[in-house]
Amino acid sequence: MKCPKCNSEIQTENINIQADIAQCNKCKNIFKISENIEDVIDDNFIVNNKPNGTWYKSDFNKTIIGASTRSPIAFFLVPFMLVWSGGSLGGIYGSQITNGEFNLLLTLAGIPFIIGSIFFWSLALMAIWGKVEVSLDNKGGKVFTGISTIGITKHFLWSDVSSIKEGQANLRYPGGKGVSLVLEGAKRISFGSSLKEERRYYLLRAVKSVMNKNR
Ligand SMILES: [Zn+2]
Incomplete structure (x- = not known):
């Protein structure tokens, strides 16, 4: 201890x-x-008890802690989205293209379907290839959520944040529990709501252990 x-x-x-x-x-x-x-869990425990779908890489000045957002929900989301966005967008825009007629009202009515498609497709793709990765050094760090290099990055300094805990997610992911990880202090950064519970909890403990060394 x-x-x-x-x-x-x-x-x-x-x-x-x-x-x-x-x-x-x-x-x-x-x-x-x-x-x-x-707070007193040591590094060996963090390194040796990684749940499936998580990773921990550390060298002398940088630590990368990550978790995959891969989820069986993809088996549902992908076919659902093919039908839903194919049907709605195909019906609204495909018919205009094949008929060679522009219909303003129909085009405007389709906008929510475009927004919905982008939103749900990004969830579906995250459930196949997505990840949440926290990179930490002695100054602070960043949290990346996305696929490969495409996604959202949130930066912070150690002086900005004083604790990490589980909190209410801003957005409830399908299949998720509505829980996210929250870095709190002068800044508030919420992430990880798309992660499976055991992966999220691993991230929480691993980030906390690095945080304690940098305080
Ligand atoms: Zn002491």
């Missing part, structure tokens, strides 16, 4: 599980074990 404040090893004689209390010899910090149990 390590001190949540200074990260030095806690001596066994300074740990009292029954009283749920421990004290650090080095900085004299006294803390509740139960409240800090996630």
